[in-house]
Amino acid sequence: MIAALIVTAAVLYAAFFGAGPLPALGAAFNPVTGAWTMAADASISSETLRLAGLDQPVKVTFESDGTAHIVAQTDHDLFLATGYVHARFRLFQMDLLRRQGEGRLSEVVGKAALDSDRFELQLGLLRTAQLEWNAASPRSREAGIAYAQGVNDRITEAEAAHQLPAMFTLLGYQPKPWAPIDSLIVKGDMTQTLNFTDTPLVMALLEKSLGADLTSQWFPILPPNPQSPYDPGPYPAQAPPAPIAAVSQVSDSEAVAAADVYQRLSSLPAGLVATGGDSNNWAVAGSRSTSGGALMAGDPHLHLTLPAIWYQLTMDSPGYHVSGVSIPGTPVILIGHNQHISWSLTDAQNQQTFFYLEHEDSAHPGQYLWNGAWKSYQTVSYDIPVLGGPTDHLTVKLSVHGPVITERGQTTSVWWAGNIPSQDLDVLMGIDQASDYQQFRDALRGWYSPTHNFVYADDKGNIGLISAGYYPQLGAGAQPWLPMAGTGEYDVAGTIPYDDIPQVYNPPDGIIWSANQRQVTADYPYYIGTASNFFDPGYRANEIHRVLSQGAKLSAADMMALQTDTRDYLASEMVPILLKALPSSASKDLLSTWDYRMEINSPAATIWWTFWQSYLAATFDPYWKSRDVKVARSELNDALGQDLEAWTLGDPTNSAFTYGGSSNTSSDVMRIAFTSTISTLTKQLGSDPNTWTWGRVHQRVIENLAQVTGLNYGPRPDRGDANTPLAAPNFPSSNGPSWRMVVDWGAGTFQAIYPGGQSENPASAWYDDRVNTWFDGKYAAMLTADQASGASGSKAWTLQP
Amino acid sequence: MRIVATVIVALIVSVAGVLAGAWWAPFVAGLVIGVMQPRARFAIPAGAGIGLLGWALPLAAVQIQYGAGSAAESLAAIMGFSHQAAIPVVLTLLVGTLLGLCGAWLGSAARSLVQPAPSR
Structure with missing residues (x-):
């Protein structure tokens, strides 16, 4: 009896609660409701589904590769259906993204993620998203609420049918309902990945060790090498930035603070701090193309993962007719085209992160000196649940500059443009609806961060490029490439006027291009960042410019060849x-x-x-x-x-x-x-x-987002390097063109590919089915919903209220 | 015949339970078998068989309806056994078997406390 009790207790414990690294075996391996449901989840058939919250029926057509085409009779239904479709294929990814930004990864993976959670809560994506939601426009509020309803419809349906993605089962938790603010968190993740930098800390450490003289010589503001800025001017009249002076001295305490934050940031998971950009886009005017219409090409370079950061779809409703890629968790298309315009983006790379050394005094505990007066820090407290451990308590101090990021050596706070509440969702909705350059440019006026080079082409043969976003301008004498005194004189005072930021429209030579290079020449009168670690060295931009400016008329095939160009x-x-x-x-x-x-x-x-x-x-x-x-x-x-x-x-x-x-x-x-x-x-x-x-x-690997190496693609030998338009930095390379799109408005062709698949389910045929096509440098036509309905192998859902 | 009928009913209940999401149904079925059957040497293998089939039949249904091969490969990869799709299948069947076996063993042991097994 005793032996039976002991063995049974052990088996039941393992079945109910798991053992060591094993999940709860009963729930996880139950053939009907456990991880085996990924088999059923991988099977997509034409069917009618009921969704709470819809006003009218919605049709969703899937191409044979899973590209979704959503046709709704109201804009509300379009966003609701988009939320449902995203969650149907990417719910675990969406949950990971919001957990990352909200500092809640430890709750499901344990203390290994605690540093990341503490950092995110300190930095403040959650606080910013809350402010953004409070100030959201009616249009974006409606979209966010409808989208969340669609996601929650899927969560409810999946829970009822025991068909949550297998990773939830294996990790032993269920997703909480989606809230509109979660979409803003996901957008914040991307902002952080692209624009939160530690360069001033690096410069401080260099100055302390390498010396002020060599640091100023070797890490100048303006690039020492020949580059190809896309906006050659003329610029507004104002004195250009002064060179970096060699006299600045970093104190010991400042160096301790810089080293502490630098070490901390270095130990965070890859992707939380921007480490240079790798993206391309360009456009060719109708006068320079073989088709007579404008050409446009875009390939944003990001960490390549399975599932990919992108989900491809078309969105059709009375207010929207747009095709391209969206980030699961957000209700809009970020890169793509509508009936009249197309756009893509690269990171603009200007400095959007500044570190401030707060002046404190033992006579004023809990305060800092700012503009001649002692101010008290604000504090915000968080509880971080930790799987298998006690809840972690975190108190974040906030100065006028932003969150205090370290108190070792010298209390240092960080000002980051990503913490300025913005209306980027509304901006993207405006872009999706724009029909000419004026509307496109007007929509971008409200874009803050991350600063992007938005390339544009339209059905009238026009092309444009505008580096929209926030360009912080500081008080006179500021040295923003180093941590600065936080006493007020070097605070961010504003941004470059919108009309003065880098931009071109229909340039005389009929070509425009960006590849993270400095957009402007040495004559540009505003400080936008140094050559060190903000802007790209410019080799890809130079190569793109070299090819585009060779004189011959260009075709869509030439655009594709350039996107896969391996010339260094x-x-x-x-x-x-x-x-x-x-x-x-x-x-x-x-x-x-x-x-x-x-x-x-x-x-x-x-x-x-x-x-x-x-x-x-x-x-x-x-x-x-x-x-x-x-x-x-x-x-x-x-x-x-x-x-x-x-x-x-x-x-x-x-x-x-x-x-x-x-x-x-x-x-x-x-x-x-x-x-x-x-x-x-x-x-x-x-x-x-x-x-x-x-x-x-030199090999390439496409990594599983949940870091399950057995679900990676590759590594396999691959071409390119960090300097080639077909970017493939590092060994093995896990960054590169996350989406390639080529538009020929003259021929009316839209073609694209991304290295991944539409489904996060590794058992699905849509998990990595596009990867080989991408490796081969081939593309798929971006179909309309009507074209997709008639395509072989397509399936359709009818979503009923 | 009564014994066979009991086992068949227990198996049906077990499979139905698993299909309804009650993955622990084979344990309960095994427990009932163990309590009802006076001979442990019969009850325990029967419980194990019920557990095995209780999980194997639904898994077979998944295979027939959707194809379980890709899911097995994916699960193996998640478990760190890439390209060894048999491992999650075996593990799944083992869990089912252990649930039924333990149920029957515990039931038999409990029965033996109050009613010793009949002599041969």
Whole structure:
């Protein structure tokens, strides 16, 4: 009896509550209501469904690849149905996104996520979303409420049918109802990923260790290398920004504070802090296209995940006729086209994060000095439930600048544009409805953060590009690239007037382009950020500009070829100089016949990339080692690479090459680096340079969003690098073109692809069915709802009130 | 015949329970079998069989209706056993079997406390 009791108790405990890493086995593996429901969930058939809250019937047609086409008779029903469809295919992803922003990941995954939760609650996405919702326009309130109703309809339905996504079952929790504010949280996640930066902290650490002189020389405001700004001016009259001065001194306590925040941010999960951008977009006027209509191409580069950040759909109702991609959790299409205009976006990269050192005094506990008076910090308290542990209590202090981010060394608060309540949802609804550039531009007037380069093309042959968003302007004398005194004189005083921000419309040469490069020339009169870690080094932009400006008329096929272009612009500049510095060798021969394309089968691509890393190391590592710099040199390769490029092209005797009293020039250091390159590659790949193909060292992986490695796609060898239009940074690369879209208004064609699938269910055929097409550089037609209805393999839902 | 009928009824109840979401139904069915059947050497294997079939039949229904292969592969990947789809299937059947077996064992043990097993 005792043995029976003990064994039974153990089995029942494991079945009801799980054991160790195992979920509750009974609920999780129940063939009918457990994780096996992913089999039923993967099966989509034509059917009629009832949805609470609908006013009229709604038709949803699915193409054979899962692209959804929603046709509603009212705008309210359109947003409700969009919420339902999103939740039907991406509910777990949506829940993860809102939990991340709301600081509630620990509740379902345990203390491993506690640092992330504490940081998010400190930063304040939740507080901002609450303010945004309170001030939301009637239009966006209606959309948000209807969308939430649709999501909740699906949650109710799934719970009743025991068909919640399997990850809920395996993690042992159920999603709480969706609230409209959750959509604003999801939008806040994206803002943070793209625009919350730690660059001023990095600059403070550099100044403290590398020294003020080298920091100011090597990390200037204006890029030292040749770039291709898309807005060449003329600009409004105002003095351009002064160069970074070398006299600024970072105190010990400031350095402690900077190091504390920097270390903390570094330990957070990838994606919470912006680390440089990689996106492309461009447009060609009708006068320059073979079809006679405007061309537009866009490929935003993001962390590539399964499920993807995007869900493709068309939305049709009396007020909306729009096609493109949405972020699950939000009720609008972010990138796409309607009947008259198309648009895409890249990150504008201007500085939107500033750190302030609060002046405190032991005689004024709990206060800080601001504008000559002592002010008390506001405080907000949070309880963070932690799975398997006690609830964590967090109190956030707020100064006028924003949340206090550290109190070690020197109390430091952070001002971040993403914390300004904005009406970005309303802006996106305005874009979705715009029919010409004026309406498009007017809609963008209310866009704050993240600042984006919005490219535009329309059915009249017009093209435009506007870098919409908030460009903070600070008090005179401010050094925003470092943490600044929080006593008031350097506070954000406003933004660049909308008419003065970077923008062009129908330029004379008929082309516009952006790839995260600095948008304006040195004559631009406003401070928008430094070359270090805010703006891209510009190689992709240069290559795109080079191709577009070659003179011949361009077609949609040319746009696609450019989106998958693997030509490394930096290599095209550097390799000819390198060849002059090198003696004869087999490796040199490979480089001398190379077309600068980072293709899988190219050994020269491997030699070039390894050489460039060695060249950076040979030039800068001696300084890093001797001065014990606390920021990894590799983290600054974009900025240092611009310097090295500029010196190699025009200043080969720069003193940076002469570390330790040597008389080295760039050619000498190149030879040293090349010798190191050959040694490294021989050890890694063997003695025959012909076998050092890029695909052996460079791979791409598309990661499962829940970090289940068994559900990743890849890694597999892939082309491209960090500098090529087909961006593939890192090893293995997990960032890149998250959506490719090409529009030809003259031919009336709209084509796109993203690396993923419409469903988050790994058992679904729509989990990763688009990935191979994406790898192959192919596209799918963006159909209308009518076209989709007649397409083979399509299925349809009728949603009834 | 009465024994067979009892087992069949217990199996039907077990499967119906599982289909209704009561994944623990095989345990209850096994418990009843254990209490009702005086011989543990019969009751415990019967309980295990009821548990096995109680979960296997609904799983077979999933396979017939939707195809369970892709789900099995996905579950294996989530569990850290990529490309070994048999593991979640075996684990699922094992859970069902253990539930029925433990129910029957506990039932038999309880019965033996109040009514010793008949001699041969």
